[in-house]
Amino acid sequence: MAHEIALADIGVYGLGTMGSALALNFAGKGFSVAVTNREAGWIDDFLNEAPEFVDKMSGYAELADFVQAIKAPRTILFMIPSGKPMDAMIETIKPLLSEGDTIIDGGNADFNETRRRSAELDGTGLHFVGMGVSGGEDGARHGPSMMVGGTAHSWTQLKPMAEAIAAKFEGEPCVDHLGPDGAGHFVKTVHNGIEYADMQMISEIYGLLRDQGGQEPAEIGQMFERWATGPLSSYLIEISGAALQSVDSKTGQPMVDVILDKAGQKGTGRWTLVEALKLGQSASMIEAAVGARGWSSEKDMRVAADPLLEKGAIPAELPTEKDMENAMMAARILGHAQGFRILSSASEEFDWALDMARIAEIWRAGCIIRSSLLDEIAAAFRAELPFDHLILAPAISELLAVSISGLRRVVAVAALTGQPVPALSAALAWHDTMARGRGTANMIQAQRDFFGAHGFERMDVEGKHYGDWNAV
Ligand code: 6PG
Numbered sequence: 001m002a003h004e005i006a007l008a009d010i011g012v013y014g015l016g017t018m019g020s021a022l023a024l025n026f027a028g029k030g031f032s033v034a035v036t037n038r039e040a041g042w043i044d045d046f047l048n049e050a051p052e053f054v055d056k057m058s059g060y061a062e063l064a065d066f067v068q069a070i071k072a073p074r075t076i077l078f079m080i081p082s083g084k085p086m087d088a089m090i091e092t093i094k095p096l097l098s099e100g101d102t103i104i105d106g107g108n109a110d111f112n113e114t115r116r117r118s119a120e121l122d123g124t125g126l127h128f129v130g131m132g133v134s135g136g137e138d139g140a141r142h143g144p145s146m147m148v149g150g151t152a153h154s155w156t157q158l159k160p161m162a163e164a165i166a167a168k169f170e171g172e173p174c175v176d177h178l179g180p181d182g183a184g185h186f187v188k189t190v191h192n193g194i195e196y197a198d199m200q201m202i203s204e205i206y207g208l209l210r211d212q213g214g215q216e217p218a219e220i221g222q223m224f225e226r227w228a229t230g231p232l233s234s235y236l237i238e239i240s241g242a243a244l245q246s247v248d249s250k251t252g253q254p255m256v257d258v259i260l261d262k263a264g265q266k267g268t269g270r271w272t273l274v275e276a277l278k279l280g281q282s283a284s285m286i287e288a289a290v291g292a293r294g295w296s297s298e299k300d301m302r303v304a305a306d307p308l309l310e311k312g313a314i315p316a317e318l319p320t321e322k323d324m325e326n327a328m329m330a331a332r333i334l335g336h337a338q339g340f341r342i343l344s345s346a347s348e349e350f351d352w353a354l355d356m357a358r359i360a361e362i363w364r365a366g367c368i369i370r371s372s373l374l375d376e377i378a379a380a381f382r383a384e385l386p387f388d389h390l391i392l393a394p395a396i397s398e399l400l401a402v403s404i405s406g407l408r409r410v411v412a413v414a415a416l417t418g419q420p421v422p423a424l425s426a427a428l429a430w431h432d433t434m435a436r437g438r439g440t441a442n443m444i445q446a447q448r449d450f451f452g453a454h455g456f457e458r459m460d461v462e463g464k465h466y467g468d469w470n471a472v
Contacts, residue, residue, distance in 0.1 A: 008034035008058065008069050010161055011076040013089070015046045018133065019079030021140035022106070022165070027056035029164040034069040036060045038080075064096055073100030075157050077131075082109035090117065090128075099125035102154040106131045108268050111182030111189060111275075114149065115350075118181040127154045130181070132188020134367035135167065143167035145366035146175040147191070147359070149184030167366025169375075174362040179352035186275070186346055187359055190339045193272030193286040195236070195368050196265075197335040200289035200423040202240050205324050208410065208419050213318045217254035221245035227325055231399075232332070234371030263293045272342065279345040284430050285335045288422035313418035319409045326406025329373075331427035333400055336377060337390040338430065344388060357381035391434065404431060 009031040012023040019037075026033045027050070035057060037043050043059035050057065060066035070076065074097065078089060086105050093103065103126065105114065114130035121128045129150030133140060145167055148155060155177035166175040178187050202224070209215045209223070221244025228238040246255040269290040276283035295302075319327070340356055347354035360378035364370055380393035390396055411428045414421040433439065445456035446467065455464040 006032060007071040008032045009071060009075070010034075011036070011066055011070040011074065012079065013037070013066070013076060014079035015042050016079060017137050018106070018140050019077075020046055021137050022077065022079060022133070022144075023057065024050055024053065025141055025143075025165040026161060027053040029161075031056070031161055031164070033057045034060060034066055036063065036066040063093060067093065067096040072098055073102065073157060074098075075102050075104065075154075075161070077104045077106050079106050082107045082113070086113075086117070090121070094124075094126065097126055100127075100153070101125075102127040102129055102150070102157055104129040104131050104150075104154075104158070105185075106133050108132070108188060108192070108266065109185050110267075110271055111149075111186040114182040114185045118150065127151050128181075129154045129158070130183075130185035132184050132191065134188065134191060134363075134369075136368065139167065139366050139368075143174070143366050145362050145370070147184040147187040147362065148175060148177045149179060149181055149186075150177070151180065152177070166362075167370075169361065169365040172361070174364065174366045176355075176358055176362050178359065179347070179350075179354055182350070183352045183354065186350075186352075187343065187354070189268050189271045189275070190342050190346075191363065191367060191369060192268035193276075193283065193289075193342070194335055194339040196269035196272075196289035196293075197285040197338075197423050198234075198236050198332060198369060200292050201285075201328060201331050201335070201427070202236060203292075204414075204419075204421040204424050205328060205410070206240070206244070208318070208324070208414055208421070212413070212417050212419055217244040217256050223321060223324075227328070230325070231372065232325060232328055234373070235368060236371075237328075260299070261296055262299050263296045265290070265293050269293070272339075275346065276338075276342045279342065279349060281338075281342050281345050282430060283338050283342060284426040285331070285338055285423050288426040292420075292422050311418040314416040316413045316416040319406070319413050323406040323409045326403035327410035327424060330400055330403035330407040330431070331424050332371070332373060333391065333396060333403075334427040334431055335423075336373065337396075340377075340381075340390050391431075400431070407431075 010026055011034040012019055013036055015035060015037040023033050023035050033056060035043060040061035043061060047057060047059050058069060060069055078086065080086060080089065090103060109130055118128045127150060129148060132147035133144050135144035143166055146162055162175045163173040166173040178184055206220055209220045221241045224237050224241030228241055244256055248255050248258045251258060269286060273283050273287050273290055343354055343356065357378050360374050360381055364374045376395055380390060380396050386392040391400060407424065407428050411421060411425050448454040449456050449467050450469045453466060455466055458465050
């Protein structure tokens, strides 16, 4: 095929949106890149569109030629759909590889599969890396945030290239080796869980302003634009502001008004939730966000139910912009706190020794959830953290203290007026549960023991006890 180069520093398999962008990013940083694709026809098209990298990139239609074109020990990045295609590719490429070579799965993969694939290659001399890549097409091309798992050997190979192409936060690359086997993919999955919650909460505030405030998309967009320059400064608030002010060229209508209110999902939010539950952790805000996407797809049912279900709404004054900004801030903190709690629980379960501060640091630029809050979260993790819980870090609890009443007002107004705010409500419920030394689980224990003699702990005497349920 076109353009022969000296042995390549890295191979990229898969020239879809993300693979192409990453290949160009590597080439732009001076690395030589061998590329290939399942549909060989794409290879020349891709190379022809990047004549500036004629000396840096080389395409191969045959897998064996592609492998031979890469410097050993080889680093081969696969940007293909997760699941069966990855397993099939490992089987196909394995016989062509040599001792010390590394296969990287840069897609969003279920970390359980990544652990299985790593274990299967263990002892073969080949290495498997699960690498989470965040930032969409633009991030991949100009600087993604990357969460790397796998062996130290693979990281030594990959590190200089990954650091060169990564997003930079004050000059520091937003990539690191976070732990063995599935650690990188797990951290990326939780990143996406936090992303789901943040996106859902932004949508809920939009909904309140649209349905209770009667505001037009552009007006709401301008508000997010203002927020993007304050404490909520973040990529998601910024793009929400821009999206709400965009106009559909076909109809002249606001873009968001021509989009059907049904949201799809590829699985990472759900995976976060499933793993959190398996670890005995609450991920109520992520559950709310995943669930809301599910409900959104029941469009016909909702249209039918709208005139049939009495809402019982009670008029209430719309919260102020400051209250809504505070609500978003408090809920964002709580969403991140739930995410980091899942990470520390997984770290313990799988013996990964995840560095929470480092994770927050590599999320400060390049990724979808990048925000100024993450800088404060990173600092909180670098300092002493009471009970290993983000919401108890002094700087974070102070931020919560000034913003929580805003969340309370927004949730209260939404509840009164019949506006659904599942993620914001979940945030408040979790906060209020954690903020009370005395909860109500004594009542749950009483019921369990009453009907099933499950026993309970007493406040005054240690050990397992059974009640005298003689009241009826
Ligand atoms: C990222 C994103 C990305 C994800 C999309 C779509 O970090 O760049 O998380 O990995 O694929 O956001 O995800 P859903 O289709 O599940 O919303």
